[in-house]
Amino acid sequence: MIKIGQTAKLPLDLCRGNTIKRNQLAHRLNRKFFNKINKDFNTKDISPEIFEKRLCEITKNKIECTIADSSEQKYKGACRIFLDEDNQNEIAGFSLCIPLNKYDKKVALYDADIFMHESFHFFYEITNPKNLKRNLKAIENNLILKTEEFYKKYLYSKEKFDKKTLEKNILPNFLKTLSKPERIDFLQNSRYRLSEEMQAFKDGAKYYDKIQDNHLDLISEKIKTENGESYNFKKKINLLNRTLAKELQAQRNELKNIFMLK
Numbered sequence: 185m186i187k188i189g190q191t192a193k194l195p196l197d198l199c200r201g202n203t204i205k206r207n208q209l210a211h212r213l214n215r216k217f218f219n220k221i222n223k224d225f226n227t228k229d230i231s232p233e234i235f236e237k238r239l240c241e242i243t244k245n246k247i248e249c250t251i252a253d254s255s256e257q258k259y260k261g262a263c264r265i266f267l268d269e270d271n272q273n274e275i276a277g278f279s280l281c282i283p284l285n286k287y288d289k290k291v292a293l294y295d296a297d298i299f300m301h302e303s304f305h306f307f308y309e310i311t312n313p314k315n316l317k318r319n320l321k322a323i324e325n326n327l328i329l330k331t332e333e334f335y336k337k338y339l340y341s342k343e344k345f346d347k348k349t350l351e352k353n354i355l356p357n358f359l360k361t362l363s364k365p366e367r368i369d370f371l372q373n374s375r376y377r378l379s380e381e382m383q384a385f386k387d388g389a390k391y392y393d394k395i396q397d398n399h400l401d402l403i404s405e406k407i408k409t410e411n412g413e414s415y416n417f418k419k420k421i422n423l424l425n426r427t428l429a430k431e432l433q434a435q436r437n438e439l440k441n442i443f444m445l446k
């Protein structure tokens with residue numbers, strides 16, 4: 185089992201409390217980061233070194249975080265973990281993959297929606313080590329391998345969806361392909377992941393708007409960005425919650441029946 189090293193999570197006394205408290209902390213740290221980085225934009229772009237420095241300052245340099253270029257990748261951005269060089273069983277820190285300009289490899293103001301989305305993921309991960317552990321477990325026991333295609337097609341997707349068909353047919357049919365513990369894990373992981381994405385998109389859009397307003401002199405026109413609405417996160421999270429409750433109830437009833445037979 186892969187462990188999360190000290191340089192990849194905040195000290196426990198800083199991120200105690202329930203999910204809501206930890207989410208608030210992640211948003212607070214992201215806001216702090218924005219306030220710093222916002223001032224660094226004297227031109228339309230800043231160096232990745234400054235970006236990295238600001239990110240590390242927020243965690244008082246306790247967390248390892250590096251910047252990588254996502255401009256040649258299929259995805260716009262990502263927040264990835266990296267392992268300790270000497271101990272491949274331990275996570276040493278994070279790598280924030282954000283787009284860098286083609287020519288001078290700098291971080292552009294117009295990419296603020298992406299980098300503020302990814303920085304939210306970073307702060308969310310370091311304040312929610314349990315969440316990271318859950319995701320690692322899903323990779324290690326192959327649950328991700330079995331479910332990722334479905335997750336991307338029906339859940340983390342902008343495609344139009346019919347709530348009824350997804351809830352009554354598509355999802356139940358898919359769950360049948362998984363074992364009982366896998367079903368619970370998949371439903372739980374998915375709702376946490378969607379909730380994290382929903383929050384990342386909100387922050388991305390919010391700060392995209394703000395940074396442009398703050399630097400009207402640097403931009404030619406104000407651009408709007410995806411705020412997550414087209415993914416229907418809320419509806420899908422509710423649907424997952426209902427399905428999870430049903431699944432838990434069914435599994436409990438089954439247990440009861442087994443005991444009654446004895």
Ligand SMILES: [Zn+2]
Pocket residue numbers: 301305381384
């Ligand atoms: Zn994301």
